[in-house]
Amino acid sequence: MLVPVDGGDLAVEIHDGHTAPVLAIHGVSGSRKLWNRVAAHGFSLITPDLRGRGDSSGVPGATIRQHADDMVRVLDALELPSATVAGMSMGGYVAVDLAVRYPDRVRALVLVDGGFPMPAHAQMTEEILTAALAPQLAARERTWTPDEYLAVQAVVDPLIDTTDPLVREYYTHDLTADGHLRLPAETLLADTRDVVFGESRWQELTVPTWFVHAEWSVGADSAPAYTAEQAAGFRAALPVLREPVLITEVDHGGTVLTRKGAAVTAEVLAEALK
Template sequence: MSIDRVPVSGGDVVVETHTGTSEPVLVVHGVSSQRMLWGWLRAESPHLTLVAPDLRGRGDSVNVTGPSSLSRHADDLDAVMDALGLDAAHVCGMSMGGFVAVEFAARYSARVKSLVLVDGGVPVAPPAGLTRESVGAVFADRIARTQQHFDAVDEYVEFLVSTSLPMLDPADPLLRTYAEHDLVDGSVRLSSAAVVADATDVFFGASRFRELAMPIRFLHAQWSVGSSSAPMYSPEDIDALDLTSVVPMPGLDHAGTIMTPTGAAAVGRTIDEALDVG
């Protein structure tokens, strides 16, 4: 495992690389997440070489200044590739990270061999009633993290499970590792401004998905947040697109697609398929 600090506009993006036996896979986390999101994937597929940045405004990259957007993240990923000497890589993005991956592939198509998109990236209409002005309210649970002090990691884990991660096991040691990376002195390293700006870009920005020509594999959850909740993607959303493969993930919600052994194993198998055939 190696850690690199990559200069970008406004500061340094921190990147963690776990070297396995595969060629590199650039992995991009979601809107309120950070690079420890990929701990479950590392556990299920230790052969994968994962290049995992903390996006600006999150984790070790929380102090990168300047506006946040899908295009800004894409430019940061280009800088990461340059710094690590990678001409091209397979890219996997989860949730908002899927939309970043699509933007990156559109802006820097020669650098992306294939895309694996996990419950994100594929164009989707804003939820009913969502406006640009109400994005902050919809993501209030994420923003609330930044306004609270947590006296212990266990307290923060309970907060996460009680709000946005209801189907996860609070006793999971990987979830604890994930939570520990969020916290410094009881405060969550997450920019609320970046969360709102990036979520707004996801729902109201112009998707470049239909410009892409590389193979695209898509995995999607049965539910959004908790069992029986409406999924992020309807069958009609998925059927309308020409995708290399579509992998349903029954019995999992949005977080469970990567933050559980079952979800991570499915993502690992899909990445292996991409590595084998592009």
């Protein structure tokens, strides 16, 4: 379905399942297909392509606040007074902003390796960020066949099985029919800057919140986005946060794109739905 927002229409996919509806928000370079493997566990998911991504690639603008306002439009279009909300990576920051500014619209919150301040962000500068994004920006200057694009993803993150049909669907959704990456460079940069240099309002959360985090960031044995000690610190500082859940032997993307990660995330989501 298409949902009118400022500047255009958001593409929203509805996964029919056997649960109450869950609004699931993807990460900075992702799309609605990120949640394919979690949806396979039988959840009723509402998965938008955020502005600038997937079938919403023509919608301009990119800030955490704007994405959160768009999510209110999605709930309104579906005539949902409230819903459980899940956010992965940047989607976690969008979900936090949504829950803080519209707490009556969020029944419960599940944050997956995002939403809380990442320690690495404190060391980031504009120059370091631009350098870190250089490969992704360069990838937008050429065309790709699906097989070429999947081969690169398999090298970037060997823990994710790119032969999995649900994963393949996720990655190929990044491409236009003529092989260009849909996400514009300016949108990628603007949203990444907002995540890295913006301020998460996590300490203002008042809704029941769950936090799932990965043992690694990208690839085996890499430093995680959040350590267990940091997650425990969030738990101590935020009364509405339940005991954090660590997914071992997966990395950031693997929290939802691998069978093991998706299974644990699904368990936490089921708990939040109770």
